[in-house]
Amino acid sequence: MQDGPAAWLARRISFGLLTLFLLSVVVFAGGQLLPGDVGRAILGPLADPRAVAALDRQLGADRPAVMQYLDWVLGILHGNLGQSLEFRAPVSPFILGALAHSLRLAAVALVMVVPLSIGAGVLAALRRGTLIDRVISLAGLSLTVIPEFVTSILVILLFGVWLRWLPISATWRAGTGLLGQLDHLILPAIPLVVVLFGYIARMARAGTVEALEADYTRTAILKGLSGAVVIRRHVLRNALLPTITVIAAQTSYLVGGLVVVESLFRYQGIGSLILAAAHARDFPMLEAGVLSVGAMTIAVTLLADALTAFLTPAPVPGEGG
Amino acid sequence: MRNPFPLIDPVRRRQGPRENQLIGEFIAGQIGRRGFLRRGSALGLGWPLLAAIAGAIDPLGTLPARAATGKAGTTIRVGSPMPAGAIDPVTVGDAGGLLMLQQVGEFLVFDQPNLRLAPMLATAWKPNHDGSVWTFTLRKGVTFHSGGMMTAKDVVATIERLADPRNASNALSVFKGVLSPGNIEKIDDYTVAFHLDAPHGNFPYYLSSDNYNAIILPADYKGDFEKTWDGTGPFQIEKYTSKVGASFIANANWWGGRVLPARTEFSFFAGQQPQVLALEGGDLDVISQIVVQGAEGLLTDRRMSIIRLEAAIHRQVHMRCDIPPFNDQRVRRALALTLDRPAIIQGLFRGLADLGNDSPFAPVYPSANRDVPQRRKNIAEAKALMQAAGSRGFPVTLTTEHLLEMPDYAVLIQNAAREIGIDVRLKVEPPAAYYGSAAFGKSDWLDSPFGMTDYGHRGVPDVLLTAPLTTHGTWNAAHFRNPEYDRLVAEFVAEVALDSQRRIAARIEQLLLTETPIIFAYFYDYLTATRKGVTGVAPTANGELYLQSASAG
């Protein structure tokens, strides 16, 4: 926060916008390399070439690519995300719907994993060197790297097919209450919890160990404060700060990276939407999907940095020298 | 419902020409069940014989008349493929899209599972002397969901819309060279005449449920089907969410009588695996179509029941006849002889398929000829042919799509070909990349010397005979040019009478066995899976699902 919070915020936001623009150009360039064309993608392989040409003309997919990109950018400036070629309908309802789905699943996963992993991390630190510490560290370490589809299949089999406790497909029937929706989201959230548990627990443990061994904790103990007060007032506050950044760093994965889980649990998240749009060469949908994930990640990272900076005010400029 | 004809053929051998003529017309659906019974008895055929033939050929009778047996008012939960893009009767071309249309829309004629036509929105249809003009009489008292009555002007407008090239209709490839825009004549409010470009014996199939774009829409349809969902069928739209699912409610004033279930719910799936798990997990009652490969679990699961429909779904393994290494027909025949077809059927489909005899005439087609000897695995003959052709084996790349069981079938071909020295390398691509722009020179499908392509079920073999094999066929991946073959196919297509169709079929099958441009190893059954206790679910081999008499008990 070298030159005051307002300037810092402005700088970070401008960087964010620049990155988003860069992102849209990269996606536009990438989009051109997709094989086949929209008309063929909709009408199917055996459709009559004349029909394909007519459909391309109708959708305007036959215009030069740069024109399509410029129109799309103009649209963005007027706040409309453009028209999906494949569904011939405005893109925004699809994107918002998919984003809402992804955020809901991400929220459920976070609500399950954050307290669990931070609790485990702090416990492991408080009991460092003992068996429980090794078990938590090893579990965190190995679970984190197991690909989601391995855990998902295990979870589907165990809870969905054999025990039948929870529904397998994560898409709830229209009109089910919040609790009903939650019921559908627990199974797909489990693989995410398994992946994220390791990251957060390890960071929480490292932070707590560092705080426990810090001099200011020794000062607190020497004041004769009780163990609980020392932990609560001095250790935890400094220990859990870095975990905020770690959790924020998982945003792009949590929001857009769950293509595997979405396909297994039949859940229409933003990741699958982007992949489908790529297959169908639905350029506006693809661009809007990628940018929404990008914007979401930048926003959350910005928020996390601001929160961290707020909790530990940076040194006053002009110190030392 | 196995192949009905073995039962009938011995009977027919004992009948005279006129009786056979009648049976042929009844089989070809040119006369209704009651007409057959009436004229058959007039010809002196005994009542028990007539009933047996009628029962074998048309067990369902006209669909609606079936007695509904299950519990009323239930909700049927169906797993179906994800529709590709917007639901639009004119452009739809994928299984997911057609299933949605078919829930609300109806066709003039219904192509039953036994490939027999039954009246739907048209009560009767008859050709003129040479089959170049077909006249349809429409059913009275049919209302659209939006309230209007269905009359000839709606039918004319609908078919006109499909035949017009400016409308990017998927049905263009069906009507090409058959029906041109402007030749549809409204005789009166309930009669329509179709003037064809050339005589077609099987034209009614082109307006049947076989051609999924041909659901009848109101004349004033403006192209916004996803908002109106306006059809005449037993169900009306309740809610549609693209990429997620759809739900329909019973249509109280459906012309076909009572609709048993209160609601039906469709959930869209990107692949078969999640659907199988959902059915096992109790989230679904029905899966519209499953393929044996990957769903073996359902076949042996006591809690599930499988509906099997014999069908003409098959894989065409083409070998380009115009360039080496397959320009010599002896090499092509040698390769065809390496395949152990019964073992392939057992391995890939658990036996749920018919043997293919390297021609489009699937056993399910009434016009297919039984007498042509079935090709079997014969390595000795194959090696002899290779010797005769002066070839000691060669490397070649088999290009195919990553779709259902095709990659595994390619692996089986790879191992079989190795027995006569042909070293096959596999190139498996996503379907979109395999088809490319679906034009010669710009598509792996049409350019590769050795390729495998998936073909869906069709009510009649006509399109399968013309498009992939005739000299100017648009799908002629094998680059097969044989004037003799072209002449025979033109003759077959024009023929109305079933018996003459079967005579021509025999000569076509014989020609293709010698030339073997394309290997047809199997025609696998169309399978629908349901939970035990779910009754009245009526699928058809081209992907439709009639649920008006279904109940989730």
Add this chain to the structure above:
Amino acid sequence: MSREVIAAGVVPEEAPQPSRWRLLRRSGGFRAGAAIVGFWALAALFGPMLVPWNPFATDPLHALAPPSAAHWFGTDQLGRDIFSRVIAGSRDILTIAPLATLLGTIVGSALGLAGGTLGGAFDFVLGRIIEVLVSLPLIVVALLALVAFGASPATTIVLIGLVFAPLVARTVRAAVLGEIALDYVAAAELCGESRLAIMFVEILPNVLGPVLVEATVRLGYAVFAVASLSFLGFGPGPPSPDWGLAIAENYGVIAGGYWWTVSFDAAATASLVVGVNLLAEALHQALAS
């Protein structure tokens, strides 16, 4: 002894620190990780020759047979021996993942070194590229590229490598900035050493520790990504015995009781990634101490 000599007196050395390599070898995690990864590496190299059945031979009549004496892991839908395929299946993942990581680490380190030492515009651009890539999930980037360029081992390697490069660069850049703050860099500059010499002779040796740790961590992620990509159908095509592909083809069947078609491939994938991660963790501990 004159005081002069005493003053210069022989000096007792500090107890030499136990070499990091011996420290590493003693840690349990390293031994376990090395055993697992070693096994799979051997399987990848010599597997196809040693396995009881030809992984590609099909036997449709004995498809989906349960584990038996003949077929230890049972057979798959085409009657192929699953045990042989699991052993042979390690070859794909163990060629693509390490090569991708190698590419990513080399390019990443070079970028990180340059970014850290040059600073200014280059560093700014590098920072923005890193931000773009971090804001996009790895899987989505991979899928988009594979859809565009068509899935082949080469594209996968280049793709994962280039996606990892900026992430490696970020770590290396941080380490380089740490080194630049030390005086020996200024001392080198004063002695007139060239910028390149400073980067590669002075700084690089001290940054190799973090690079090595980052590389092993990236290897874990690479294996994770390659397995996921082949599960989604973008890995090697049939008839490859690749684990992700086998799981994708068979997981629908296990509900019907054919559990063996998926469990051994899944166990193999899980064991490999855990093994690699144990190595990374042990290395990290050894270098950090």
Add this chain to the structure above:
Amino acid sequence: MSAALAIENLSVAYRARGEEREVLRGVSFAVPAGGAYGLVGESGSGKSTLALAALRLLPGAGRLTGGRVRIDGREPYVLDAGGLRRLRAHDVSMVFQNPARALNPSLTIGRQVAEAYEVLGWRRAEAEERAVAMLERVRIAAAARVMASYPRQLSGGMQQRVLLAMALAKDPLLLVLDEPTTGLDATVEAELIDLIAALRGELGTAHVLISHNLGVVARLCRRVGVLYAGRLVEEGPAAALLADPRHPYTLGLLQSLPSPGRRKDQGRLATIPGFPPPPGRPTEGCVFAARCVLADQRCRTEPPAAVDLGGRVSLCHYVERIPPLAHGTIRGVAFAPVGRAPTPAVIEAVRLSKTYRVGRRAVRALSDVSFTLGPGETLGLVGESGSGKTTLARLLLGLVAPDIGGEIRLDGVPLAALAANRGAAERKALRIVLQDPDSALNRAHTVRHLIGRVLRLAGLQGAARKRRLAELLAAVRLEPRHLAERPRQLSGGLKQRVAIARAFAGEPRVVICDEPTSALDLSVQAAILNLLADLQRDHGTSTIFISHDLSVVRFLADRIAVLYRGCLMEIGPAEQVFAGPHHPYTEALLSAAGMPGERRAPVRVASTLQGTREDGVTGCVFHARCPRRLGSLCKTVAPPVVEADGHAIRCHIPRGELGLAASPD
């Protein structure tokens, strides 16, 4: 009244990588109620472990292997958790070396100090009132503002005062101070020492002070114990022990201190050969035998018994042979005094200034400094942290460019501002030896590469290079076997020798030494100072010796310059600067750096709250803290520079009235 702290036969060991390493063995001493006991020892002697052991604060790996500790009769190792907590809440306190890390960064000072009172039972409001009172008692100005600020907003001195307040809140029986003032500026250290002494008088708390600085211990403690390699080698009344040591190690320590007036031309410093042993090395016999002048076979095999000398104890077989050693003159080659006339100056700095931009504010690190350096001459540069001495060094080396108007001339020829733009010869002429050898030497390279590279860059090849390398090794007293080793394998002293060898490798004209010895142990420091003096004599190199330690500068420097907040306060021949007249700031520095045995009237500067920098001040930068301030004159008018035979002073006060040093004894 039982002793505030009684330690009998205490032994402590650490578990590291499987083996058990003993750090303390058989330490016994007692501190009466209200007493003041000093513990002296170098790094690795175990003094901090002793303090932590006394309060049962040993880290996880540490373990008490023998002996008993009693605080006011109660035994911390016997008390249960509640008892221990009560002991800490009411009777015992400790203050550590690094104040910044001992305060919780995310809580305000007020919260942390009030907390100490809340433990005693006061309610929040009452506790805060008492906290403010205690802050004022430790002489913190604007206590209310400090209560609301965060720890890192305070200077080192301020932070230590807050910790002291926290420690004394409970009015403890025993206060343990572990290196409380190390790392602080001399003037700040002096103020803190006075404060601690005053508080002990007022509160009657027993103090145990741990330090490696004999001066500080002499000023505060009545009794002193000397620790070496985990054993109390000597113990007794402070004054007697420091004046008349009865153990070779204590004697060696005192002799290696550049005592007042000692100068390089009067002969080399006495050094204790070798280096302090790393903690936990098992030794039979006397621990000091390896480095002791008197050591013989008996010392190396038979551990010495404690010899009682009446109120004093010494752990040595030959106690009686120490006094004669103390009075013998130390032979050694004296340094020929350098020719006074610095004709033509090697280095000439003209009006050097440097302004750093920090965010929106400009901080003037150096303003208008000019001086000359003759061939073979040593210029001592003295100043506290923030005085700009390091900035000056970086300017000379060309690592940083001076503000416009400043210029550096080598042999009369102006040098380019940045090293990059200077010629190879010019770059070779200036070399630097830095404070922390770990940072200055690339830890990945061997010693051969570190030194050899400079030679290669200087153009020496093949045989010439090998010969030069051997010469340099001998010059810095390194063995050829060290060539193959990496910095990680060498001790602090050895590493600094390598750095020095590298600096002298290219035959530089000027070597700048920036605090070369402040990171080293006392006994090792002397050897390095002798080495620098030798090299300078042998190579005729001019040196600029930067340090905050006046005694070290006095030993080496021919001329001394005093810097304060970027301004040159005083410059002149070493003797004249030490004798006086002094600039008020120099006077305060000299008084703060009081040597053991030197009586000097305490002159203290007023302490100001860090961060109240008055930039752009027109008058003297020292006016805010100057005890001899002439009202508003110093604040507004820039002081003139008055020069008399080479000794210039920048001050308004006429030379006659400036302070003079007391007669050196």
